[in-house]
Amino acid sequence: MKTLHNGEYFGDTNDIVNLDGLIITDTEYTHPYVDWHYHENAYFTFLLQGNMIEGNKKETYECSAGTLLYHHWEDPHYNSKPDIFTRGFHIEISQNWFDRFDVQKNDAEGSFNIQDPTLKLLVYKIFKENQTRDHTFELAIHQLLLNLFSQFGIRKDKTEKKPVWVSQLNEILHESFTEKLSLIELSTVLNIHPIHLSRDFQKYFHCNLGEYLRKLKLNKSLELLTKQTSLTDIAIECGFADQSHFIRCFKENIGVTPLKFRNLLKK
Numbered sequence: 252m253k254t255l256h257n258g259e260y261f262g263d264t265n266d267i268v269n270l271d272g273l274i275i276t277d278t279e280y281t282h283p284y285v286d287w288h289y290h291e292n293a294y295f296t297f298l299l300q301g302n303m304i305e306g307n308k309k310e311t312y313e314c315s316a317g318t319l320l321y322h323h324w325e326d327p328h329y330n331s332k333p334d335i336f337t338r339g340f341h342i343e344i345s346q347n348w349f350d351r352f353d354v355q356k357n358d359a360e361g362s363f364n365i366q367d368p369t370l371k372l373l374v375y376k377i378f379k380e381n382q383t384r385d386h387t388f389e390l391a392i393h394q395l396l397l398n399l400f401s402q403f404g405i406r407k408d409k410t411e412k413k414p415v416w417v418s419q420l421n422e423i424l425h426e427s428f429t430e431k432l433s434l435i436e437l438s439t440v441l442n443i444h445p446i447h448l449s450r451d452f453q454k455y456f457h458c459n460l461g462e463y464l465r466k467l468k469l470n471k472s473l474e475l476l477t478k479q480t481s482l483t484d485i486a487i488e489c490g491f492a493d494q495s496h497f498i499r500c501f502k503e504n505i506g507v508t509p510l511k512f513r514n515l516l517k518k
Contacts, residue, residue: 293344316474
């Protein structure tokens with residue numbers, strides 16, 4: 252089985268940044284199939300454009316733009332992709348980084364397809380900082396990555412303790428976030444009291460219901476920005492009230508306008 256070393260991926264790496272304990276790469280995947288392999292460091296893969304399939308010892312993921320994967324160090328997996336342009340953004344993390352910031356990497360052992368929109372937005376922000384690269388970008392990337400690991404750990408620790416309605420609600424929200432949702436209707440479907448739902452949502456999702464829905468809309472908009480879809484059409488498709496609301500919400504959460512982010516994707 253092939254071992255990939257620091258900053259090494261199958262494809263054409265367009266950009267590589269070495270920070271203190273981190274290697275950040277932007278790679279176009281060119282191989283239709285990559286056999287079983289592993290990387291010597293833990294890393295996140297964020298699919299910016301295109302599609303691919305990734306499999307490990309436990310499961311197989313169908314990955315489209317916006318997919319966020321985490322791999323523990325030396326975790327074996329394979330990849331395949333259709334004949335389309337596919338691009339990945341990687342954050343590779345050395346043992347030295349884990350030690351220096353006192354992060355226990357064994358707490359996140361294995362491979363994970365991360366669905367949480369809050370964590371995805373953090374990676375979009377890391378991508379934005381890496382593309383901008385002003386005098387604060389290294390500090391910002393370390394801070395955002397630590398934030399990501401702290402929240403990733405919270406969600407993993409509570410995976411087995413969540414009541415059934417939490418996963419049911421999460422599935423409903425991911426499927427219906429563009430629709431007008433009612434607290435009464437959600438409570439009825441889940442067979443719990445609206446007060447119970449309102450009180451415990453923050454406990455399991457770490458934000459209120461409105462914030463969570465906005466994050467789902469923003470993640471969808473970020474996927475669509477990789478295409479030539481107009482801002483008006485993106486706003487409509489993602490369930491924003493109008494283009495102005497979309498732009499304002501985007502800038503508040505990502506730090507730049509949608510058009511600026513689209514231009515960063517092209518750099």
